[in-house]
Amino acid sequence: MDQLPVEVIGNILSHLRAARDVVIASATCKKWRQACCKHLHTLSFSSNDWPLYRDLTTSRLEILITQTIFQTSGLQALSILMEDVDEFSASTVIAWLMYTRETLRHLYYNVKTTPNVNILELCGRHKLEILDLAHNSISGVEPNYQRFPCLKSLSLSYVSISALDLNLLVSACPKIEALELVNPEIAMSDAQVTVELSSSTLKSVYVEAISLDKFILEADGIECLHLKDCALEVFELIGKGTLKHFKIDDVSVIHLDIGETVENLEIVDISNFTIIWPKFYQMISKSSNLKRLRLWDVMFDDEDEVVDVETIATCFPQLSHLSLSYDVRDGALHYGLQGSSCLENVVVLELGWTVINSLFSHWVEGLLKRCPNLKKLIIHGVVSEAKSEEECLILANFTTSMIELMRRYTHVDPHFKYE
Amino acid sequence: MELLCIRQWISGLLPTWLSAWCIKPVGGALVRQEPEYILLALMGSPLKKIMLCSSEKEIFSVEEQVMVQHSVIINNMIEDGSYNHEESKIPLDCVDSKTLKKVIDYCTHHTHHHNDNQEDLEAWDAQFLNVDSNGLYDLLMAANYLEIRNLLDLIYGTIKNMIKGKKIDEIRRIFNIKDHGFTPEEEEQNRKEYPHFY
Numbered sequence: 001m002d003q004l005p006v007e008v009i010g011n012i013l014s015h016l017r018a019a020r021d022v023v024i025a026s027a028t029c030k031k032w033r034q035a036c037c038k039h040l041h042t043l044s045f046s047s048n049d050w051p052l053y054r055d056l057t058t059s060r061l062e063i064l065i066t067q068t069i070f071q072t073s074g075l076q077a078l079s080i081l082m083e084d085v086d087e088f089s090a091s092t093v094i095a096w097l098m099y100t101r102e103t104l105r106h107l108y109y110n111v112k113t114t115p116n117v118n119i120l121e122l123c124g125r126h127k128l129e130i131l132d133l134a135h136n137s138i139s140g141v142e143p144n145y146q147r148f149p150c151l152k153s154l155s156l157s158y159v160s161i162s163a164l165d166l167n168l169l170v171s172a173c174p175k176i177e178a179l180e181l182v183n184p185e186i187a188m189s190d191a192q193v194t195v196e197l198s199s200s201t202l203k204s205v206y207v208e209a210i211s212l213d214k215f216i217l218e219a220d221g222i223e224c225l226h227l228k229d230c231a232l233e234v235f236e237l238i239g240k241g242t243l244k245h246f247k248i249d250d251v252s253v254i255h256l257d258i259g260e261t262v263e264n265l266e267i268v269d270i271s272n273f274t275i276i277w278p279k280f281y282q283m284i285s286k287s288s289n290l291k292r293l294r295l296w297d298v299m300f301d302d303e304d305e306v307v308d309v310e311t312i313a314t315c316f317p318q319l320s321h322l323s324l325s326y327d328v329r330d331g332a333l334h335y336g337l338q339g340s341s342c343l344e345n346v347v348v349l350e351l352g353w354t355v356i357n358s359l360f361s362h363w364v365e366g367l368l369k370r371c372p373n374l375k376k377l378i379i380h381g382v383v384s385e386a387k388s389e390e391e392c393l394i395l396a397n398f399t400t401s402m403i404e405l406m407r408r409y410t411h412v413d414p415h416f417k418y419e
Numbered sequence: 420m421e422l423l424c425i426r427q428w429i430s431g432l433l434p435t436w437l438s439a440w441c442i443k444p445v446g447g448a449l450v451r452q453e454p455e456y457i458l459l460a461l462m463g464s465p466l467k468k469i470m471l472c473s474s475e476k477e478i479f480s481v482e483e484q485v486m487v488q489h490s491v492i493i494n495n496m497i498e499d500g501s502y503n504h505e506e507s508k509i510p511l512d513c514v515d516s517k518t519l520k521k522v523i524d525y526c527t528h529h530t531h532h533h534n535d536n537q538e539d540l541e542a543w544d545a546q547f548l549n550v551d552s553n554g555l556y557d558l559l560m561a562a563n564y565l566e567i568r569n570l571l572d573l574i575y576g577t578i579k580n581m582i583k584g585k586k587i588d589e590i591r592r593i594f595n596i597k598d599h600g601f602t603p604e605e606e607e608q609n610r611k612e613y614p615h616f617y
Contacts, residue, residue, distance in 0.1 A: 004556060008563055012582075015575040021583050024616045027609050028590050030600030 006031060010039020017042055018049035019068050040072045044079035054084050061085065062092045069096055077106035087112040097123045110134035124148040134158050141165045143172040155180035162187040163195050170197045177201055183209040227251045248273055262287045271296040277305040290316040294323035297354060306332040309370050310339030320345050325352030325380060328363045337366040346371045352380030356394050361401040368409055378415045470508035471523070473516040478508055481523050489526040491566035513564055518557040525570055548577050587617045
């Protein structure tokens with residue numbers, strides 16, 4: 001152990017991450033103390049790491065963090081994630097950031113700072129590549145003389161920012177690849193709240209809990225788009241058809257447009273959504289490379305609409321994973337299973353119900369017939385707390401028919417998940 | 420089927436190829452090789468081997484592709500042409516034979532089994548690191564020198580678990596740190612400031 005060079009010990013201490021462990025390790029011996037002072041590159045103060053952080057007053061905690069940070073040099077990743085702290089004082093936070101900004105590449109910070117500190121402005125212009133910010137605000141973005149040349153990944157949670165500043169901010173990051181917006185407080189300048197983001201380098205966008213009139217995303221290189229828990233009137237993606245992974249979960253949007261060219265789509269995941277099937281189908285019908293399709297807890301705008309297997313089989317020959325969960329009705333069952341085209345490449349089939357009905361097992365059987373190379377079948381079921389006699393009967397019949405079915409399809413591996 | 424057909428095909432073509440490519444005699448006589456290997460050698464196959472020499476001057480022959488995939492140092496050596504396949508061996512003066520063998524083992528397994536599922540790989544890694552402290556440090560030094568990222572991260576993770584949550588005296592025991600190097604005043608100061616860390 002004495003033979004290990006001090007840089008290697010620095011790496012070991014950096015892997016420890018948690019400040020308490022690092023401080024303890026550095027008091028073990030002089031060499032480790034030296035490693036901590038000169039070769040530590042990662043440090044984390046997280047309320048999850050050490051319950052005793054909660055017993056300290058905020059000022060005491062500020063002093064502890066300051067002392068620990070100031071004993072290091074060349075810190076590259078700093079993480080301050082404190083759940084129980086109301087706010088840190090601006091002067092202290094400024095001191096931490098000014099001390100580390102020359103070398104800092106990753107910053108994770110979620111404590112409100114009073115008065116507000118423009119964290120991005122303070123340290124974003126140096127080497128910062130990843131910024132995960134929460135409970136702060138960003139204002140006064142001036143892309144003409146404020147650029148964040150190394151920023152690749154930006155995550156803003158519960159951050160106050162105006163729509164205009166958000167637009168300017170993305171354009172001030174020439175290398176940005178990943179953007180995450182969670183519950184932003186978007187200040188409105190006029191009646192209509194519009195967010196327009198434009199970046200040729202953005203690859204991945206995740207938006208959660210946002211409520212806007214219009215969201216326009218112009219991203220020529222985008223590969224992954226995920227919207228969750230959003231209320232939008234209009235969402236438009238303008239790109240060059242590079243989108244590979246598209247996921248919507250619990251979103252209400254009146255007008256959704258992901259562009260004309262969708263040939264590169266590989267994964268489409270829609271859940272808790274009301275679909276206008278013909279319109280939706282038109283949107284993805286040209287995605288012949290689609291590998292995974294998931295329509296979960298979806299409702300159809302028109303009660304007579306049905307997702308039919310024939311269409312899926314002909315449009316998506318490369319499909320390997322199919323997941324469907326919606327209310328299966330009589331007409332839907334019959335019309336949906338019409339035709340004879342098979343889903344040749346589907347190896348995993350997931351089917352679910354929220355309210356079980358007697359048609360479900362027929363639906364499972366019908367789909368099993370159309371997947372000749374199936375390896376795994378997963379049934380997701382919701383079992384209500386107050387089980388009526390009728391429900392118990394249907395569940396029993398379902399179990400019986402599943403056993404009969406699996407006797408015939410011995411090459412399929414069944415799994416059941418009930419909640 | 421394959422090997423037999425290739426053999427017949429090659430033995431038909433062999434005379435033509437030998438003259439066309441002017442196979443250099445080794446050690447004064449044309450070495451008799453199995454036809455398959457001649458064909459593969461001519462194609463520059465992934466079975467190309469390189470020689471690594473431990474501090475105890477023991478030579479280990481390993482597939483070039485395996486080491487190039489894992490070790491940044493070896494990859495750079497091969498790429499910039501400073502390694503001559505015919506003649507040289509790579510001297511690794513700070514890695515002893517026992518450790519070098521283990522390192523080669525790790526790289527070979529991970530190249531050949533990279534498609535295995537995560538659990539199996541993790542179980543193999545855990546078994547691989549089931550060594551005593553000295554062995555662990557030797558592996559760490561070797562992985563650091565050869566710049567083998569995934570092995571380094573694995574070892575760092577293991578050592579981190581040995582330190583995490585422990586108190587200072589415990590850590591000193593585990594890592595056999597007999598002389599902490601602080602002056603008596605410094606040590607006393609530390610104990611006063613952070614009594615519960617000891």
